[in-house]
Amino acid sequence: MRKGEGDLLNRCCAALAHAESLQRLRTLRPVVTGAGARLTIEGRSLVNLGSNNYLGLAEHPRVKAAASAAIERDGVGAGASRLLTGHRSDHEDLEAAIARLKGTEAALVFSSGYLANIGVIPALMGRGDVIFADRDDHASLIEGCRASGARLRVYRRDRLDRLQTLLAQRPRSGAVLIVTESVFSMEGDLAPLPDLVDLAERHGASVMVDDAHATGVLGTRGSGSSEHWNLQDRPIIQMGTLSKALGALGGFVAGPKILIDHLVNRAKSFIYTTALPAAIAAAAFEAIRIVEDDPEPRRRLWANRLFWHDGVRGLGFDTFNSASPIIPIRIGSDALAVEMASALAAEGVYAPVIRPPTVPAGSARIRTSILATHTVEDLVLALAAVERVGKRLGLA
Numbered sequence: 459m460r461k462g463e464g465d466l467l468n469r470c471c472a473a474l475a476h477a478e479s480l481q482r483l484r485t486l487r488p489v490v491t492g493a494g495a496r497l498t499i500e501g502r503s504l505v506n507l508g509s510n511n512y513l514g515l516a517e518h519p520r521v522k523a524a525a526s527a528a529i530e531r532d533g534v535g536a537g538a539s540r541l542l543t544g545h546r547s548d549h550e551d552l553e554a555a556i557a558r559l560k561g562t563e564a565a566l567v568f569s570s571g572y573l574a575n576i577g578v579i580p581a582l583m584g585r586g587d588v589i590f591a592d593r594d595d596h597a598s599l600i601e602g603c604r605a606s607g608a609r610l611r612v613y614r615r616d617r618l619d620r621l622q623t624l625l626a627q628r629p630r631s632g633a634v635l636i637v638t639e640s641v642f643s644m645e646g647d648l649a650p651l652p653d654l655v656d657l658a659e660r661h662g663a664s665v666m667v668d669d670a671h672a673t674g675v676l677g678t679r680g681s682g683s684s685e686h687w688n689l690q691d692r693p694i695i696q697m698g699t700l701s702k703a704l705g706a707l708g709g710f711v712a713g714p715k716i717l718i719d720h721l722v723n724r725a726k727s728f729i730y731t732t733a734l735p736a737a738i739a740a741a742a743f744e745a746i747r748i749v750e751d752d753p754e755p756r757r758r759l760w761a762n763r764l765f766w767h768d769g770v771r772g773l774g775f776d777t778f779n780s781a782s783p784i785i786p787i788r789i790g791s792d793a794l795a796v797e798m799a800s801a802l803a804a805e806g807v808y809a810p811v812i813r814p815p816t817v818p819a820g821s822a823r824i825r826t827s828i829l830a831t832h833t834v835e836d837l838v839l840a841l842a843a844v845e846r847v848g849k850r851l852g853l854a
């Protein structure tokens with residue numbers, strides 16, 4: 459082995475040992491089946507409180523049939539990027555459906571939500587510009603902000619007075635963008651979008667919202683945060699994912715056609731990557747049609763969410779300010795959170811533990827996410843397990 463390689467492996471070894479000493483080592487465990495209400499790990503069936511497949515569309519018969527038919531017609535991989543030979547009518551149909559759902563002129567699909575965020579922001583912002591990002595924004599948003607070369611300033615959504623001061627102090631030249639998630643993925647609370655949009659308008663800034671956990675979930679029609687807050691006529695750049703409530707894979711941006719044409723020309727993570735397979739585009743298209751046609755899964759999702767939220771809070775747990783199907787249970791110490799997750803697994807409940815650096819030190823949590831497909835029995839079983847384990851660990 460050359461010396462440089464050895465040095466890098468030593469570095470990896472030290473980093474892994476350090477993470478392990480802090481109880482923060484991440485490891486992979488195969489799940490045999492299950493993006494749904496139940497999953498099978500190592501031969502055991504567990505209630506799944508760790509999926510973003512909120513409406514159960516990943517295993518919906520219509521979604522599966524659409525994907526299978528497209529595979530038969532078109533094969534598995536797209537074979538090239540969209541600008542070469544990877545572009546299919548399935549992408550066009552999907553983009554038209556996203557634009558319809560979001561109420562925008564146009565939309566553009568990326569191969570993942572992560573790729574959308576790291577592509578869109580640098581395509582719009584650059585040196586001399588300023589971006590204001592919420593301190594809990596997803597890693598892909600922060601990566602996108604950093605890659606843009608714009609000045610990055612971080613704000614807290616519970617201190618918008620400070621954001622206002624920062625906006626007032628911004629340089630007079632250059633563009634300004636406020637970037638936020640609409641449903642925070644690790645806290646489950648909602649961004650104060652109407653206030654952010656008002657502030658942006660007053661200070662000549664634009665707003666980009668990441669609707670990863672809102673698409674299909676928020677709003678009477680399930681179209682997301684703009685509908686929920688009645689902001690459809692405001693100029694918000696709406697990003698989202700196809701990978702969560704829509705049960706497929708991929709990311710998107712919805713907005714004016716001129717924005718979409720610009721991204722086709724400038725978003726590197728769109729241009730230089732293989733297109734989303736036609737089968738996935740067809741599956742996501744069908745999922746959007748189900749969201750539009752059938753409010754029942756969304757009704758069940760919110761009923762389940764209410765039951766679970768009330769139950770967990772009734773046991774005395776702090777659930778941050780959750781107002782969505784993401785309901786984190788605050789534990790605090792990393793070691794205790796790990797212990798709680800493994801005790802829950804032993805009781806038949808899979809609930810992921812979220813530790814630093816994903817969340818701030820001292821705020822380790824069990825992140826539960828509720829699905830439309832959970833049965834009352836699933837939730838009763840899981841709640842009883844949370845109560846037993848919480849009492850045993852002195853938390854409930």
Ligand SMILES: Cc1ncc(COP(=O)(O)O)c(C=O)c1O
Pocket residue numbers: 570571572573575596598639643668670671699700701707708709
């Ligand atoms: C808020 C947020 N934005 C973006 C992403 C990335 O989306 P995807 O999983 O489709 O790459 C995620 C998912 O992890 C997310 O939670």
